[in-house]
Amino acid sequence: MKSKREEFLEILMKYQGILHKVNLVYFKNQTEREDNFQEMVYQMWKSFPQLQKRKSIGSWIYAVAINTSLSGLKKNTRINYQENLPEYPGISDAYREMEINEDTQLLMEAIHNLNEIDRSILLLYLEEKSYDEIAQIIGITNSNVGVRINRAKETLKKHLKPLYHGK
Amino acid sequence: MENNELQKLWENIDTAMGHVSKSELNRVLRDKVKKTVRKYLYIIGLSVTISAGVIIFLIITALNRPGDELYLLNNMVLGILTLTALVISVKAWIKLQNKNTGQSLKEWLNAQIKQLTEGLTGKHSKLYVITIPVFFILLLLSIHVYFENMLFSEVLRNEESITGMVIAIPIGLFVSYQVHKAIRAYQKKQLEYLYEIQKKLD
Numbered sequence: 539m540k541s542k543r544e545e546f547l548e549i550l551m552k553y554q555g556i557l558h559k560v561n562l563v564y565f566k567n568q569t570e571r572e573d574n575f576q577e578m579v580y581q582m583w584k585s586f587p588q589l590q591k592r593k594s595i596g597s598w599i600y601a602v603a604i605n606t607s608l609s610g611l612k613k614n615t616r617i618n619y620q621e622n623l624p625e626y627p628g629i630s631d632a633y634r635e636m637e638i639n640e641d642t643q644l645l646m647e648a649i650h651n652l653n654e655i656d657r658s659i660l661l662l663y664l665e666e667k668s669y670d671e672i673a674q675i676i677g678i679t680n681s682n683v684g685v686r687i688n689r690a691k692e693t694l695k696k697h698l699k700p701l702y703h704g705k
Numbered sequence: 706m707e708n709n710e711l712q713k714l715w716e717n718i719d720t721a722m723g724h725v726s727k728s729e730l731n732r733v734l735r736d737k738v739k740k741t742v743r744k745y746l747y748i749i750g751l752s753v754t755i756s757a758g759v760i761i762f763l764i765i766t767a768l769n770r771p772g773d774e775l776y777l778l779n780n781m782v783l784g785i786l787t788l789t790a791l792v793i794s795v796k797a798w799i800k801l802q803n804k805n806t807g808q809s810l811k812e813w814l815n816a817q818i819k820q821l822t823e824g825l826t827g828k829h830s831k832l833y834v835i836t837i838p839v840f841f842i843l844l845l846l847s848i849h850v851y852f853e854n855m856l857f858s859e860v861l862r863n864e865e866s867i868t869g870m871v872i873a874i875p876i877g878l879f880v881s882y883q884v885h886k887a888i889r890a891y892q893k894k895q896l897e898y899l900y901e902i903q904k905k906l907d
Contacts, residue, residue: 543731543734547727547730547731547734548727550730551727551730554724554725554730555719555722555724558722558724559718559719559722562718562722575733576733576736576737577737579730579733579734579737580734580737580738580741581804581806583734583738584804584806585805585806585807588805588807589807598807601806601807601808601809601810601813602806602807604810605804605806605808605810605813606804606806608810608902609804609806609817639717641714641717642714642715642717642718642721645711645714645715646718653905654902654905655810655902655905655906656905658810664711664712664715665715666712674809675809675810676809676810676811676906677809677810677811677812677906678811678906691711694711
């Protein structure tokens with residue numbers, strides 16, 4: 539019979555992509571991402587007994603990862619939400635180290651300019667979660683999810699405009 | 706911009722992300738558990754050591770002054786206060802560490818806010834205004850009376866002792882309140898941040 543830890547590690551192995559993506563959406567700095575990854579793994583391990591009560595493993599992992607990241611987001615390191623985004627902002631060095639193309643780096647920059655809640659919602663949307671699942675993970679109504687997704691997409695559209703019209 | 710264009714960009718993240726091996730995940734968990742246990746042991750160990758030091762001092766000095774009833778009473782009250790403060794503070798600290806992150810963001814935020822608000826504005830939140838001075842004065846008296854080789858009642862009538870205490874008490878109280886104020890300011894900052902997030906959720 540598998541030990542509890544073994545079972546946990548197998549789930550973690552299978553779903554670790556979620557942790558990496560949540561980390562990426564909230565932290566630009568590599569050291570902060572490593573610290574937060576460690577914290578997320580630990581918080582998951584701590585709340586592992588609660589998993590039995592949840593219907594979906596994925597939803598549980600998203601919830602732990604988002605709540606832990608928000609908790610770890612220090613006030614002074616947060617990037618302020620900008621009402622008016624610059625037309626074609628530069629890409630920070632934070633993503634240059636990753637092997638992702640420039641367009642995706644620009645997408646990450648745009649996501650970082652959303653507020654903390656909208657970042658989570660957009661991440662879940664991009665991960666193709668249903669409105670029901672997003673509402674359950676965040677704790678808001680389905681209609682609110684829809685409104686926020688549209689608003690976030692509008693903001694991204696402005697930010698990514700040069701990619702589709704300016705080239 | 707179409708949804709599938711966004712999705713395509715996002716998929717690029719998936720392929721670029723390096724995954725960690727099972728043994729590496731196990732190491733990450735083991736290291737974090739070790740670090741957390743060390744933090745717990747440090748905080749709890751430090752609190753227990755300081756409290757144990759105070760209790761040992763109170764017992765030794767009380768044993769050396771069996772006839773001074775007021776002094777014994779002073780030490781007894783101080784001992785009870787020390788033990789109560791130790792239990793309450795360790796329990797509160799452990800509760801604060803228990804983040805219960807497996808619930809929805811809204812539930813988690815509400816629980817965190819409730820916990821911090823209770824500590825900052827709950828019915829026992831102002832207790833420190835009384836306990837800090839009482840604890841400090843009793844401790845100062847216990848040390849002073851013991852090393853002056855006088856009876857407790859004599860110290861209270863001794864002009865030099867009173868002058869000394871009039872100088873020492875405000876300094877000690879100022880330092881204690883400053884430490885307490887800094888802890889509360891940190892908790893208030895955390896609470897403000899949580900409220901800010903909650904506002905963005907509504």
